[in-house]
Amino acid sequence: MPLLRANAAETERLGRLPEDNVTALRDAGFFALGAPRCVGGPEVDFRTWVDVVAELARGCGSSAWVATLLSMGSHWVGLLGDRARSDVWAADPHAAVCLNPNPSARSRAVEGGMVVSGRWRPMSGCNHAQWVMGGLPVQDEQGAVVDRKLVLVPMSQARIEETWNVAGMRGTGSNTVVVDDVFVPEHRILSMPRALAGDYAADHSDEPRYAISASSLVAVAQAAPALGLAAAALEHTLDVLGAGRAVGTSIYQNAIDSPSVQFNVADAARLIDTARMHADRAVRDMEQGVRERHPLDLDTRARIRMDVGTVMRSTQQAVGLLLDAGGSGGFDLGNPVQRIWRDLETVVRHQILSPDLSREIYGRALLGVEPQVSNLI
Known part of the structure; x- marks a missing residue:
């Protein structure tokens, strides 16, 4: 917390977290509080999660907000299967996932998955993430929305547009993430209705947190x-x-x-x-x-x-x-x-x-x- 407090004014000036903050938070596991233990994550209980984030905010609100949003991304990835988890964390247990579930992208079904294009805004912590998880509607042939999905995309296949210019939480860097015709395999696609209902617990019988x-x-x-x-x-x-x-x-x-x-x-x-x-x-x-x-x-x-x-x-x-x-x-x-x-x-x-x-x-x-x-x- 002393580091975050000392850097709070600089965080605002930069419009993103300083590298010292990023390194300290990532190394401590604060960007992946919801990552499953089986892939090297801390998988903290909910009370610890709230206590940790509240303590971080005593030093810097923007840093705490980024840690919160990236950790939520890790929780949502945890709902997916072993293959998607491995994609994210096999090489780096501290890998961060930025998240915006709003259905603001579009897609078309192809063999083995979807091709996705769109813009997700705001996307807190996107400057410090290795993966992005964004929402999209699924439409029938008449254009009616029949489902909602979350797709998981490497940040290397996306780009960031600097659009965050607000009075508060200035250091969160909640910019816009853009994807253009990116293929997303089926194992990296999450059903929003299932996630919201807690149905993914059936896929993780040894991990009751996902209920x-x-x-x-x-x-x-x-x-x-x-x-x-x-x-x-x-x-x-x-x-x-x-x-x-x-x-x-x-x-x-x-x-x-x-x-x-x-x-x-x-x-x-x-x-x-x-x-x-x-x-x-x-x-x-x-x-x-x-x-x-x-x-x-x-x-x-x-x-x-x-x-x-x-x-x-x-x-x-x-x-x-x-x-x-x-x-x-x-x-x-x-x-x-x-x-x-x-x-x-x-x-x-x-x-x-x-x-x-x-x-x-x-x-x-x-x-x-x-x-x-x-x-x-």
Whole structure:
């Protein structure tokens, strides 16, 4: 974490992770947390995954986000068979896989597989990946979508277009990956419906982790950086306030004597605790599914999405309160809290982390309203 924190400003400036970060994260296995143990991966449990990513985010949100997304790529590759796993990890157990399941490519069926063309954006961590996994629709002769797939392609057969220019998570390098008429063999094609339903567990009877719905893992893992970001903001704010600072145009020569500062800090800490407790419940639900070796039902998966939405809204509000407590100096570009604020304000609007969409999904599940509004539940 000290390395990531020391390089955080440089990470933003580069728009990608510095090589020191990449080397440290890759060598420690943080780009492949979901890689199966049988191919040399760490295959960590979900609680360890969340804890590791949250700790990384205390140093640098962009680095933690990249580690999260690349590790999710390793989990999805793990759903495939031994041949695809060998393609990725036989020569390099630390090989990284960037992932975007959105069906934004096109394909045509050929003998032994598919020929794929398209653009996947955003593709976090693509600058540091050796493989890319992207989504595509499968259409019938009339053009109707009848299936969704994920295809696994070597980065050597793709190209990266520099399109990432945003206010937050600037260092993730979430650029666009382009493929043109690339052949993908059948053994490197994944069924999205099977993955989302947890059906791939039948193919890996000795690896119960794959019984979990991939969408639940995606949501919880992507929320994990918010926990570390908010914790880092609280830590920094307490350090600044503890060093002594007056509240301008007021009687308070030391901000910690101000009730409004006390209230904001207390509420921020409470919200961070709330976020952690909801993340912990979501992890417990997933771990129970693994222990019992069956996919989670819709109500549980919808509650996990609601827990994720609560994590995001709580951490977002907490950092806002900490900025209030710290005053306008928190927006100095040398202050890490403003970077944390920008990072959180960006990721809270991610489609699978959206608190508002999570509320809608959970409400419909509780009330039995169909159809659901997303297939990523």
